[in-house]
Amino acid sequence: MRRHLIPRLYFLTVVLLIAGKSAGQSHLDQDIAQALQSIRPEALRADLEFLADDALEGRATGSRGYDLAAKYVRARFQAEGLVSGTKDGKYFQNVTLRRTEVEPSASSLAFEAKGKTTNLTYNKDFILMDTHLHTTGSVSAPAVFAGYGVTAPELGYDDYAGINAKGKIVVVLFFEAPASFPGTERAYYMDSQTKREIALAHGAVGIVGISTPQIETKFPWEFMLREARIGYNSMRWLDSNHQPFGLDAQIKATALLSRSGAEALFAGERHSLQEAFDTASSGRPNPFPLEKTISISYRTQHTPVNSVNVVGIVPGSDPMLRNEYVVFTAHLDHLGLGPAVDGDEIYNGALDNGAGSSILLEVSSFFASLGARPRRSIAFVALTGEEQMLLGSEYFARNSPLDGAIVADINVDGGAFFFPVKDVTALGQEHSSLGEVTKRAARDAGFEISPDYFPDEGSFVRSDQYSFVQTGVPSLYIDLGFKTDKPGVDPLAAMKKWLVTTYHSPKDDTSQPFDYETSARFARFAALVAYYTANDARRPVWNPGDFFGNKFCKENANCSHAR
Numbered sequence: 001m002r003r004h005l006i007p008r009l010y011f012l013t014v015v016l017l018i019a020g021k022s023a024g025q026s027h028l029d030q031d032i033a034q035a036l037q038s039i040r041p042e043a044l045r046a047d048l049e050f051l052a053d054d055a056l057e058g059r060a061t062g063s064r065g066y067d068l069a070a071k072y073v074r075a076r077f078q079a080e081g082l083v084s085g086t087k088d089g090k091y092f093q094n095v096t097l098r099r100t101e102v103e104p105s106a107s108s109l110a111f112e113a114k115g116k117t118t119n120l121t122y123n124k125d126f127i128l129m130d131t132h133l134h135t136t137g138s139v140s141a142p143a144v145f146a147g148y149g150v151t152a153p154e155l156g157y158d159d160y161a162g163i164n165a166k167g168k169i170v171v172v173l174f175f176e177a178p179a180s181f182p183g184t185e186r187a188y189y190m191d192s193q194t195k196r197e198i199a200l201a202h203g204a205v206g207i208v209g210i211s212t213p214q215i216e217t218k219f220p221w222e223f224m225l226r227e228a229r230i231g232y233n234s235m236r237w238l239d240s241n242h243q244p245f246g247l248d249a250q251i252k253a254t255a256l257l258s259r260s261g262a263e264a265l266f267a268g269e270r271h272s273l274q275e276a277f278d279t280a281s282s283g284r285p286n287p288f289p290l291e292k293t294i295s296i297s298y299r300t301q302h303t304p305v306n307s308v309n310v311v312g313i314v315p316g317s318d319p320m321l322r323n324e325y326v327v328f329t330a331h332l333d334h335l336g337l338g339p340a341v342d343g344d345e346i347y348n349g350a351l352d353n354g355a356g357s358s359i360l361l362e363v364s365s366f367f368a369s370l371g372a373r374p375r376r377s378i379a380f381v382a383l384t385g386e387e388q389m390l391l392g393s394e395y396f397a398r399n400s401p402l403d404g405a406i407v408a409d410i411n412v413d414g415g416a417f418f419f420p421v422k423d424v425t426a427l428g429q430e431h432s433s434l435g436e437v438t439k440r441a442a443r444d445a446g447f448e449i450s451p452d453y454f455p456d457e458g459s460f461v462r463s464d465q466y467s468f469v470q471t472g473v474p475s476l477y478i479d480l481g482f483k484t485d486k487p488g489v490d491p492l493a494a495m496k497k498w499l500v501t502t503y504h505s506p507k508d509d510t511s512q513p514f515d516y517e518t519s520a521r522f523a524r525f526a527a528l529v530a531y532y533t534a535n536d537a538r539r540p541v542w543n544p545g546d547f548f549g550n551k552f553c554k555e556n557a558n559c560s561h562a563r
């Protein structure tokens with residue numbers, strides 16, 4: 001019983017806050033406050049228990065389980081009265097993908113120095129990545145250690161300054177960027193696609209990634225192997241020329257080395273692997289040409305995969321602004337079936353991201369039921385292919401089926417946990433005018449806003465909002481925070497443990513003690529962020545001189561960049 005008191009009191013507070021804010025808007029705001037009641041913890045639980053049920057077998061992109069989840073979302077959109085976001089009226093945006101599977105027995109990585117050849121063993125010493133362009137390939141070139149593989153002129157940093165990477169295979173520290181970089185900029189430079197583009201610009205013909213001891217504590221080799229087996233880097237979407245997006249043929253091979261592989265690579269070189277790690281952790285890695293030549297060859301199986309993004313629209317009320325779209329996203333896919341853990345092979349993906357999908361459904365229902373709709377249209381998009389590196393969102397952002405400009409993306413990947421918390425996070429808020437909107441929504445929903453709890457994780461580039469950022473669209477990744485008044489619990493410590501024991505494993509299922517009341521409060525906050533963004537007279541803009549605005553606005557003719 002006592003659990004029910006808190007949301008009631010909380011809700012009353014929202015009504016009072018909203019009603020008391022401005023006399024001119026109080027009627028509309030009363031409507032919102034009323035409608036927010038429709039977002040109920042019981043509904044979130046019901047959605048999640050269906051989406052994360054064993055019957056859906058972990059909703060892997062291209063699987064029957066994913067297709068069932070997509071049909072469930074579509075049925076809900078139809079029942080609630082959302083308009084199809086695709087012109088054929090079917091709500092499904094088709095995404096054509098290519099799955100690749102490396103054949104270890106027909107693939108090799110070898111080093112050669114002073115006439116001596118060292119052959120590495122697939123899975124034990126290395127794995128290959130990005131083999132989506134061709135079914136066979138090979139490259140042989142001198143190796144050069146390029147530190148983090150980062151060229152960041154705006155931050156006065158360049159790992160490539162003292163080396164020549166042209167025609168070489170660059171060896172870079174993967175999943176990392178200098179710790180001195182500010183948060184989301186650091187996330188940008190950690191991203192393997194960014195490292196690939198930088199290597200390309202410097203003329204490299206191959207990339208070999210190595211992990212520092214710090215990264216190994218986060219992503220142990222065994223974890224990387226399991227990730228690879230359950231789909232990491234296994235797919236790309238195909239463009240209208242049937243080419244995998246984002247890959248340039250100049251880079252002929254990409255490999256990731258385990259510690260044993262990295263030690264073999266640095267053996268007998270001018271600087272040891274330990275020195276490479278030490279100089280990196282001091283903030284200034286010491287790039288240098290290696291003595292060795294690296295040879296990589298591979299054979300890989302390509303199979304076509306079809307999947308869908310599910311797109312439903314709540315049309316805006318303003319005839320001038322209704323062809324501008326606020327996009328609300330959550331990835332519907334997860335990892336599917338994989339290596340069994342404690343006898344369970346179904347990677348249900350409850351928190352990741354059945355939870356966010358449930359929030360998307362309940363928020364869409366809130367907007368569909370509103371008497372007075374916001375001025376702009378809102379597109380709700382349940383995305384495919386997130387676990388394969390943001391594929392569904394990348395496809396959507398670059399091939400939008402909407403009949404107007406995308407002006408913002410609000411993404412939920414999570415939005416649930418096990419404790420009552422009083423704060424939220426909003427990654428990206430410091431980059432655009434969405435920061436103001438977020439503050440208002442948090443205040444009205446009774447939350448504090450906290451900074452990123454995991455600044456080392458690069459979270460801002462690791463979920464679907466980043467696909468929109470890359471096309472110049474101001475975006476947010478909103479989630480629950482970890483501050484609580486409940487005595488005797490430490491939500492942040494619990495999350496850190498969860499990331500090690502449960503993240504991307506079959507244990508992320510609905511037997512976990514989700515606090516659905518808190519998720520419902522979070523969903524109301526998410527709804528308010530979308531509402532205020534869609535109703536604001538001013539279209540979202542990047543802050544003047546913003547890093548992401550500067551980087552990506554040029555790619556989008558509709559880009560809003562404050563000058």
Ligand SMILES: [Zn+2]
Pocket residue numbers: 352387504
């Ligand atoms: Zn995930």
